Amino acid sequence: MLRKNTYNEFVKILSKPRSFLGIGALTLLILLIIFAMKADGKSIISFVTASFEQTLSFNGHILNGYLIAFIILQMLIVHVPLLVALVTGDLISGEATMGTIRMLATKPISRTKIVLSKFIAGAIYTLILILWMGFLAVIVSQWIFGTGDLIVLNSDGLTILQEQDILWRFGAGFLVAYLALLTVSSLSICLSAFAENSIGPIVATMAIIILFTIIGTLDVSIFDTIKPYLFTTHMASWRSFFENPVDMGAIMESVVILVVHNILLVALAIWKFNRKDITS
């Protein structure tokens, strides 16, 4: 029954125009970045490298597909949570708004399985979103700009990664980014179990992300103890794969915190939905 309802949930997601709105917006944004880099990429790159040119000489194919993919990932990973929340935020509350929750909850399927199937369908949608983003960012950028070594500007200076040492980093980076987006999906589904309207959980998800991000960036000592446990702190962990050497310890810590967040949020959603009187 879980498999059948997951299929149902995915059919519902694919039937909603807003699901394609997210993918369309993502495509447009990536193509816009690629177009901008194609048109004026060299001057943007030279603007960044200018501060190092007194001590370093840059030769070769710097403006390549890998750099474009890195820029895209860096720029969009902040905005993709909105696209995820837009679809997953009303998976439960949207049913309450439409009234279909009554029909769904009177079928011979447990409420736990209803929530789990929504979570799995949301996870599949998020995966499709990030795979599409990966395809456009890595494959299409490579096709247009070609390949080359990747120069990454980190907080402790420039890191130069060899061409043959990059692709796995993107693979692993997208995987960790996916886990971060999955946490956003779980959060919005969880909030959706508490709400009776569609828009509330979407807005609340974004408000929580913004609030946690602000707490994470504020240099206030009382927040220092909670910062490591906020999921937003670990949303940019994918970037660690583009350091040399890769700090696997920090990445694993982020993965564990994100996985724990997912488990707790889904458990909370199941608990709430099971206790809920459906009066709408």
Place this chain on the structure above:
Amino acid sequence: MSNTIIKVQHLSKRFGTFQAVKDVSFEVNKGDVFGFLGPNGAGKSTTIRCLLSLIKADAGSLELFGKNLSTDRNEILRQTGSIIEKPDFYKYMSARKNLEVFARISGADVDASDIQNMLEFVGLGDRGPHKVGGFSHGMKQRLGIAQTLLHNPELIILDEPTTGLDPQGIIEVRNLILKLKNEQHKTILLSSHQLSEIELIANRMVIINKGVSIVEGEVAELLNSTELMVSYEVENANDLVNYLTNAKPALHFQVISDRIVEIALNKNEVPALTEELIHACIQIHAIEPKRKLEDYFMKIIAS
């Protein structure tokens, strides 16, 4: 096997400080079309939602098909179809796709031809590919009935299935219910504000008020158990009024027009009174029992 399909005992449910259902008990037997009556706010919808596990009861027991709802929920719901108030569908999906979605989790093997047959059964045969968003309330109601019947349930629970329908829609839904009763021998629990509808199609009923069940039984027996208003159409109402005032001072009556008088009588008093009136040379043109479920309902609620 027991003949009882639904057994509700001392059900109660409170929302905060509001006691929605205090003490509701009734039984629905196999093959019944069971009328579930009560004024607004009586607790009908809350009881039905408890029966379908949408709401958790605070106390009391709910048994369907001889099984406890709290322990055998899925097995019970597999044999149950329902419409709660108005049926709502995914309006961005077609009628057929909606039925596919609900059929997939209804616990029965339903294929495309079953769905088409069901759409035709409810008169939506050519509407399958159309999005539900463009459907009228009546069409949604019929699609709701299709969704209810798709997995061939033994018990059908309909909560106010004719609310918001035009007269034609009400007749269509009533005929569908009669079809289910007569052709498919389904057990139907029908909550409705349309008392005439219950009178026409239900064989048993319960009346609840303020969260308490007041009376339960066979519709015909309950209606016959009380006085009914008998309408006498006579040549001159004054003659009848004079006769009743002098010869039958204990009888209650009401003058409706200069030819019609309604008299409160027990059913078995009608022949004797009619004979007396004929002997008193009062010309009777017609006698019509005015007993209605509405009257009975109002009397029960008022008491």
